[in-house]
Amino acid sequence: MKNVMTRAWEIAKNAVVKFGGKVKEYFSQALVIAWKEAKSTSDHFGYVIAGQNETMIAFVLEAQEGLHVYPAWNNRNAQYELTYQEGVNKQTGKAIRLYQVETFKTELEIVCGAKTELMYIKRGVVTFK
Incomplete structure (x- = not known):
């Protein structure tokens, strides 16, 4: 809340x-x-915004086996997989991953097993498809 x-x-x-x-x-x-x-x-791999300013957005995903986040343009090339920091959600006790990306115009592909979602960030507004 x-x-x-x-x-x-x-x-x-x-x-x-x-x-x-x-x-x-x-x-x-x-x-x-x-x-x-x-x-x-709330149902997109446990997505939550951790922080945001004019140029960057930090978001958290629940750490899951086989979870990968790529820029949408690279066709899942492991060389370009987004880096993250690992941690633990103090409220739930679940493992999390913290990612930081630009807010201007970003398209990310989130893959976990057979489930794939596209995450669009444009001027700080996040949408999923």
């Missing part, structure tokens, strides 16, 4: 910069967007 509220404030502040006005004018719609992001990304 805390992540949803924090993300809603980020969205509202970005709207103020882009369109002008006050943060509270955008907050209700920003909360809808943040909640939608949280619900739509």
Whole structure:
């Protein structure tokens, strides 16, 4: 819940910069967007945003056997697999992997066994297909 509220404030502040006005004018719609992001990304390999700024986004995936993250353009070439840091989620006790990528325009292919998903990051907004 805390992540949803924090993300809603980020969205509202970005709207103020882009369109002008006050943060509270955008907050209700920003909360809808943040909640939608949280619900739509919760089942994507345990995806969670760990941090974000203007140029980089850090996200966490649950560590699973056979999990690989590649740039979408390289056809799963192991040479270009994204590097990550390993850790443990303090709330769940599960092993996690922390990835950092640019927020401008990034397409990633997440592969785990037979399951494959494409993750699109454009101007800090993450979508899955």
